[in-house]
Amino acid sequence: MTQPPRLAVVVKGWPRLSETFIAQELVALEAAGHTFDIWSLRHPTDTKRHPLHDRLWARVRYLPEYLHDDPGRVDAARAVARTLPGYAQARAIWRADLARDRSRNRIRRFGQACVMAAELPAGTRGLYAHFLHTPASVARYAALMRGLPWGFSAHAKDIWTSPDWDIAEKLETGPGGAGFGATCTAYGATRLRDLAADPGRIDLIYHGLDLSRFPPPPRRALRHPGDPLRLLSVGRLVEKKGFDRLIGALAGLPEGLDWRWIHIGGGALGQELANRAEAAGIAARIDWRGACDQPEVIAAMRAADLFVLPSRIAADGDRDGLPNVLMEAASQRLPIVATPTAAIPEFIETGIHGLLVDPAPVPLAQAIATLAADPARAAAMADAALERLRTRFRMDPGIARLSERLTALCSPVAA
Template identity: 75%
Template sequence: MTRKLAVVVKGWPRLSETFIAQELVALEEAGHSFDIWSLRHPTDTKTHPLHDRLNAQVRYLPEYLHHDPNRVWKARAEARTLPGYAAAYAIWRRDLARDLDKNRIRRFGQACVLAAELPADTRGLYAHFLHTPASVARYAAIMRGLPWSFSAHAKDIWTSPDWEIAEKLADDATGATFGATCTAYGAAQLRRLSADPARIDLVYHGLDLGRFPDPPDHAPRHASDPLRLVSVGRLVEKKGFDRLIAALAQLPDTLDWHWTHIGGGPLSEPLAEQARTAGIAGRITWCGPCDQPRVIDQMRNADLFVLPSRIAEDGDRDGLPNVLMEAASQRLPILTTAVSAIPEFIENDVHGTLSEDTPAAFAAAITRLAADPARTRAMADAALARLRAEFVMEPGIERLSRRLTRLTEGT
């Protein structure tokens, strides 16, 4: 059994972050002991079966400092007695001067609570996401004189300022011992900003195929059959669903289709209104957030998985969405874009189709794929084979486990 970790996350549990739950369950099974410290309380009303497999204790930090002032002030008083408090405070003040925001103030308050309440046997901190969770972990680790590390994903890499990433990767006692990230695309960016590029590990999430049934053995779809499309993803700008709706409105009248969307998000009503205005609302089913069994069921009964990822105005973008690998696990043909790290898994016209990021291009691609079921089936077979050969979970977990063991043992 390794020594205890503190794992810092944005919120727990979250339906959209199955990759974190998958990793933590696997780390427990590999012998790691940790508590989860969540910056936010859950907002999803459902959970995945995967969440029930985790034994770690979940502790919630004050989501907003004014919600629990007594706890915050007590922790601040305790934190002031810690050997690294003055150094952490000076770093935070320097950060605040460049990022004068309420969120930055909240990060330090949460870090004081974390540092004051960490169990005595904690030997290191590990944060999921390089922005807010890593800031809280870093400040608390400095206060306690503990090593810390992080796993970076997508938004946290591309919307954090370079100065902040570089300082979190500084080659001194305040910087991360190591950083893991789930794409070569993201790793290249972090290595560019790191004082020691060797601190950055490429660790694909991969897929725990034991959580998924064998793919269905449906009879091949005929080109004249209705086309059942499915998408899974939050309703946010970077997922590009507005352009997909515009593409669906351009499909030829001769194509009988239906699109099912799974996921929630702030753009749910604007996108539903876009579909109504386009006259295609009757061909769309909005499922909202769903647990893993429901997602798999929808994938197993679809003909084409569509994820129109793009780069948002603020620079936010996907990494390598796990839903692509989940679709591949069910031998579901894939239509997506070449944004970010998606081509690390999908080679165009080999494992799926990478479309240009325009409604016209998506409409043309859907029409072409609907007319050629044999071709789409061949690409789905190739994606499944690549998933099984190169993108299973176990190699990444072994690498991450070794890193975390060294972190907690001080080697």
């Protein structure tokens, strides 16, 4: 039996705790018979790994994160890349991109693409990038040099902070355009289809959740209104996650409500948010746990009473897609308070599967207090979210569609 076409999968960094959805997808694609190498633009910065990362057989290849880090490798790759049939076209497209984006990052992308194009193993049939900005640019230039097709999965920041011209040209039907694009929300798919020369090449493929990786939800006893309320949030400490607003909400909870908040995740705003909590007089009630692996996250979800994710749109336009942590919380029958930002309403209909409120302190505080006072209603919504997850947001249908797309991309006709 012949092996499926060999892919080169391009990612920003590997492994990354905050991108469990990529690891879940790649494990499932291997199980579906796909073989690939992972090409990472950056070395890992997380000190922990998810168990999922250890299930992959794929070889991980690290490109020079900065070109000056390995000048010998870069120079040798450029010499090889210049001999490739598509180098001149790739360079022309890159120079046009550079004229509109005169950044070191844009120069680095082309250098990394030269290394990738020069070092791709024999038998590689196509390239597949996770994220439409930097990884897709590297994949696009390298694919042009080697005369190979490429595709991508787009998620959140890459859709909403990339310039229209950059996205539109990657979605062209001519040379350099992606053979297909997948995105994980209807919200993001609408934007990409509006910019695509052929909207039919954009697929809505929800990440979904592989429920076999999660324990059955705990049998939760109804919390008595007088018991301490155990709140949990999981997400990076960055602007779009809205944790500054949540700290304001926690400071505004009713005086008679006894609560504790656990936060899981790293991020650049950690000290600033800790200072806010100290100034608000609530620091003693907060447990900043930092980055955790998935078993630790699930254990925290099973012990919590309420999951809170106050996502909002950042000043630069960055925003969430459909955060997988919401589905993970639902898998453990954990009631949810979130916001109607981006694609979150695609999974949670407010009042049925959880409460969605404006990402501001007062409505967040009101929603938390409402469910704290009515644990039966919170439990009913958690049951409904779990049922929605099981019936509408399982991983399998999306993996089947993505597998079809990747097989077609790497077929001899496409190549």
